[in-house]
Amino acid sequence: MIIRGFSTNAGVSSFANLWNHGGWFPNGAGGFILSFQMVVFAFTGIELVGLTAGETEDPEHVIPKAINNIPIRIIIFYIGALAIIMSIYPWNSINPDKSPFVQVFAGVGIAAAASIINFVVLTSAASACNSGIFSTSRMVYSLSKEGNAPDSMRKLTSHKVLLML
Known part of the structure; x- marks a missing residue:
């Protein structure tokens, strides 16, 4: 959608939407910082890594690998998803009453x-x-x-x- 220049009611999809429309933090960095509360909450299950350490055959190898993958997963699933959605729809055109994911799929025509x-x-x-x-x-x-x-x-x-x- 981004590469082909998908047209939305807010304009054409483009990576430029990430820095246009007020830039990265048009209302300040406070909202971005506060959003990490939700990200951390989503990863509160990380204690499962420690709990399963006693059940894996090679905890010295498996546990550090699992812990080191957490930042990568946050970048892909949170920051990556936000970057893609905001490239398709600028932040100021997303309806706060609807899921941005639903808006993207609906924009493609998936009923x-x-x-x-x-x-x-x-x-x-x-x-x-x-x-x-x-x-x-x-x-x-x-x-x-x-x-x-x-x-x-x-x-x-x-x-x-x-x-x-």
Whole structure:
């Protein structure tokens, strides 16, 4: 869309939209800095990296690699997504009542854009719930092994999953 010069109601898509329309921080850097609160919140599940360290065969190699990939993931999934969306639609033409992702898909002509985004959000929520269940069960298992939780929480299935009876 950006390379082909996709036309929107706000003009033509271009990387120039990133510095036109007031530049990078037209209303100051405060909003940008405050947005990191949400980014950090999205990565609060990073404790799972430490929790799974005891379950991996080579934690000295796997854990640093996973931790070092976090900044790359933030750049790709947050900053990259923002750069692409703002290249297609300038920041001042995005409707705050709608998802910018829905606006991009709808602009391409995908009628089911809202449904696609809702599916992605629900899948992400289910994944987050699954991670929560995993981390909680492993924590209870560890506590049980140390004698700080009931012995029944020490039972695992043949696939090393906590057996909750």
